[in-house]
Amino acid sequence: MPQLADFNRRYPEIEIQLATSTRPITEFSGNFDIALQTNGRPSGSHRLVFTAEDEIFPVCSPAYLKGASTPLSLNALLNQRLLHHHAEPPDWLEWDDWFRAMGHFELSSAESAVFDSYPLLLQAAVAGHGIALGWRRTTQRLIENGELIRPVVESLPQHDAIALYTRQGAPQRPGSEALLGWLREVLGEQ
Numbered sequence: 457m458p459q460l461a462d463f464n465r466r467y468p469e470i471e472i473q474l475a476t477s478t479r480p481i482t483e484f485s486g487n488f489d490i491a492l493q494t495n496g497r498p499s500g501s502h503r504l505v506f507t508a509e510d511e512i513f514p515v516c517s518p519a520y521l522k523g524a525s526t527p528l529s530l531n532a533l534l535n536q537r538l539l540h541h542h543a544e545p546p547d548w549l550e551w552d553d554w555f556r557a558m559g560h561f562e563l564s565s566a567e568s569a570v571f572d573s574y575p576l577l578l579q580a581a582v583a584g585h586g587i588a589l590g591w592r593r594t595t596q597r598l599i600e601n602g603e604l605i606r607p608v609v610e611s612l613p614q615h616d617a618i619a620l621y622t623r624q625g626a627p628q629r630p631g632s633e634a635l636l637g638w639l640r641e642v643l644g645e646q
Contacts, residue, residue, distance in 0.1 A: 466638065470634060471631075472631075480499070481497070481502060489622065489626050489632040489635075490636060492619070492621075492639070494617065494618065500624070504620070504621055506620055506643075507615075507617070507620070508644060509615050509616070509618075510591050511591070511613050511614060512590070512591055513589070513592070513611035514588070514608050515599070515607075516536075516588070517583065518602065520584045521607055526607050526608075527609045530555070530608065534555075534562075536567075538586060538587055539569050540568055540577075541572075549589065554612055557612050578590065578594070578595065578604075582598065582603050593618070620636070622636075
């Protein structure tokens, strides 16, 4: 969202109308020219234009680990309060998946909290309620601003994490083409 200001500066004549949803684009009943969602979610007959990479790693507020020596080991991370994001349908990487990818197979956190909203999960992490799994593209500014830190060095690259689609039958419009070009540049097309 913060990068959208760059598009508005470059193309002040193009008005963007944003619709957000936690549901796959197959469940969106409105019209759209371009859709962006986590790759692997149902997309129906909409045309995949390109995918972009991302990276998943733990994040927390600096205050949450105040006094602790960082980076934490993965074993030490297991003893922290982990903030979970549970999505429906279940197409979101969760802590047990992340730990398995890191070679740890037992998830036994002493404390945890579950959220059904990723933005709310990040707000809880910023507020010091525990450690969340963050996606680089959505946490980078919070890390740069010092609101979040990476408590471990491990991360999980996602080579085709984000998928961009055009709606089946949507007319090609100059504004949509400009937005796609800008998104290719910003997301680094793969």
